[in-house]
Amino acid sequence: MTYFINLLFVLNGTLGLVCVFIIGFTFNHHRNLNIYLGILLLGTSIRSILRGFLELTQQTEIISSFCEMDLFVIGIPLPYLYFKNLESNKSNFEPRDLLHFLLPILSLFQHTSHFFGDILQVELDYFNRYLIVFLCFYYFILSLAILKKVIWKKAALIEIETENSVLLKKWTIILFIATLVTGCKLAFSVMTLGYSDLSGDNYLLLMVWAAVFIYLLTSPSLLEVYVNQIQYLEPAQTKGKSFWQLKPIKQITNPKDIQLSVKINSELDEYFLHITQFVETEHFFRKSDVTLNDLAIKSKIPISHLTFIFKYHSEATFSDYRKVARIQDAVDLIQMGYLKTNSLDSLSKEVGFYTYNSFYTAFKEVTGNAPQKYVTALTT
Numbered sequence: 001m002t003y004f005i006n007l008l009f010v011l012n013g014t015l016g017l018v019c020v021f022i023i024g025f026t027f028n029h030h031r032n033l034n035i036y037l038g039i040l041l042l043g044t045s046i047r048s049i050l051r052g053f054l055e056l057t058q059q060t061e062i063i064s065s066f067c068e069m070d071l072f073v074i075g076i077p078l079p080y081l082y083f084k085n086l087e088s089n090k091s092n093f094e095p096r097d098l099l100h101f102l103l104p105i106l107s108l109f110q111h112t113s114h115f116f117g118d119i120l121q122v123e124l125d126y127f128n129r130y131l132i133v134f135l136c137f138y139y140f141i142l143s144l145a146i147l148k149k150v151i152w153k154k155a156a157l158i159e160i161e162t163e164n165s166v167l168l169k170k171w172t173i174i175l176f177i178a179t180l181v182t183g184c185k186l187a188f189s190v191m192t193l194g195y196s197d198l199s200g201d202n203y204l205l206l207m208v209w210a211a212v213f214i215y216l217l218t219s220p221s222l223l224e225v226y227v228n229q230i231q232y233l234e235p236a237q238t239k240g241k242s243f244w245q246l247k248p249i250k251q252i253t254n255p256k257d258i259q260l261s262v263k264i265n266s267e268l269d270e271y272f273l274h275i276t277q278f279v280e281t282e283h284f285f286r287k288s289d290v291t292l293n294d295l296a297i298k299s300k301i302p303i304s305h306l307t308f309i310f311k312y313h314s315e316a317t318f319s320d321y322r323k324v325a326r327i328q329d330a331v332d333l334i335q336m337g338y339l340k341t342n343s344l345d346s347l348s349k350e351v352g353f354y355t356y357n358s359f360y361t362a363f364k365e366v367t368g369n370a371p372q373k374y375v376t377a378l379t380t
Contacts, residue, residue, distance in 0.1 A: 002055075005203070009052030012206055015213040016045025022216075036082040040179075043075050044209055072186050073108045073132060077101060079179040080139040083146045083172065107131050129190050136183040143179070147172055167219060174215050178208040243315040243324075244272040252312060260308050271309055275299060285325045286352045292318045326351045327366040330359070334375060344371050 020042045077100035110116050110128050117124040151172050181204055246268055252258050264271070278284060278299045287294075292310070295318075296303040310318050329351045333339075338347060348359030363371045 005206075006052040006055045009048050009055070009206060011052075012210050012213065013045040013047070013049030013052065015217065016041050016048065016209065019213050019216045020045060036078050036085065037175075040075060040078040040082065041212075043072070043078075044182075047072070048206070048209065072182065073111075074101060074104045076104050076132075076135050076183065076186075077139050079175070080143045080146075083143045083151075083176075086146075086151065086168075086172070103131065103135060107135075132190050133187040136187045140180060140183055143176060147176060171215065171219070174212055178212045181205060181208045243321060244268075244276075245313050245315060248312040249315060250312065257308060257312070260304065261312070264305055264308070268309070268313060271301065271305065272313075274301065275306075275309075279325050283329060285322050286329065286350065288352050288354055290322070290352075322352075323362050324366055326353065327363055330363065330371075331367070331374075339375060344375075347371075 020038055023038045023041070081097055081100060106116075107128055110124060114124075151169055185205060248261070252261055275295075279295075282298070284290065284295065284298065292306060293303055295301075296306045299306075310316075310321070314321065316324065330347055333347060333350065338350070342350075344359075345356045348356045351359070353359040353362070360371060363369075363374075367374060
């Protein structure tokens with residue numbers, strides 16, 4: 001069984017090297033998007049292969065020395081730098097990023113040479129251990145903040161997601177879990193066992209990194225995310241959020257509303273569909289001053305029924321529903337080439353906004369992107 005486990009470590013590391021080789025082909029395109037990932041996977045792969053090979057050949061002395069020079073300490077900032085580059089999408093490598101490796105390198109140097117402790121004539125072993133634990137959790141928090149802000153952010157009212165962006169979310173979740181488990185294992189080992197257990201069995205690490213490698217190898221389109229900007233948007237994937245709810249969103253206590261609920265409850269689905277189709281096909285909200293009463297008249301839905309629906313069966317007020325419908329209309333026009341012959345200001349008037357400023361604010365609120373940024377992403 002032990003022999004089989006050691007072979008799995010070697011195989012896992014080999015899969016990682018294949019991933020690194022594949023990623024290497026994208027270095028000529030937005031290299032900063034994957035250079036840190038390449039280094040991270042390379043270090044993890046080599047470490048996994050060495051661990052399995054040394055155990056298979058029973059080279060215990062080398063294993064002990066290998067523990068004392070654990071390169072995972074130096075690699076602590078790598079996941080954060082990778083996620084940071086995904087967030088910033090900058091095209092040039094920044095030398096200042098190397099500053100993130102200064103403390104990990106000094107920490108490992110102190111552990112192996114006791115250089116600073118000898119100069120100061122103090123014991124720095126526990127200080128060094130606490131520093132490593134601090135760095136693990138510090139970069140974990142930074143990575144989590146970036147991912148939640150940009151990639152895992154709450155879906156906008158109009159979801160403008162591509163297959164690539166969905167793939168990127170899944171990929172970053174898997175990679176984040178793997179790096180989190182690795183960081184926790186490193187911190188735990190350093191605090192409880194010094195450096196003596198850093199090349200232990202680590203079956204959990206084997207599984208999480210195997211998941212990373214396999215996911216990458218079985219998702220060939222994932223590399224397109226590295227080549228293209230992460231904000232790239234595919235028109236066909238744009239879709240509006242449904243605000244309608246069959247179950248009342250709040251308790252109905254008014255006697256008249258209770259009676260009306262009993263009357264139209266079986267027709268709610270038809271009302272939802274009728275309102276949605278009418279607004280989309282008639283471009284009803286392109287008029288700037290339309291009201292709920294106007295919608296009731298034009299759609300031939302009794303105003304009492306329409307008021308009841310927005311009050312109890314819609315997650316959005318009529319005003320918010322109108323705003324989202326106008327922005328969805330604007331997105332549709334952009335995708336049909338409206339801006340080839342018209343300006344954004346003209347577009348804002350076309351879909352029913354009085355001013356471009358109000359259009360800009362609504363567009364960013366609803367889609368999560370500024371209008372120009374969305375247009376630029378479409379043409380990139």
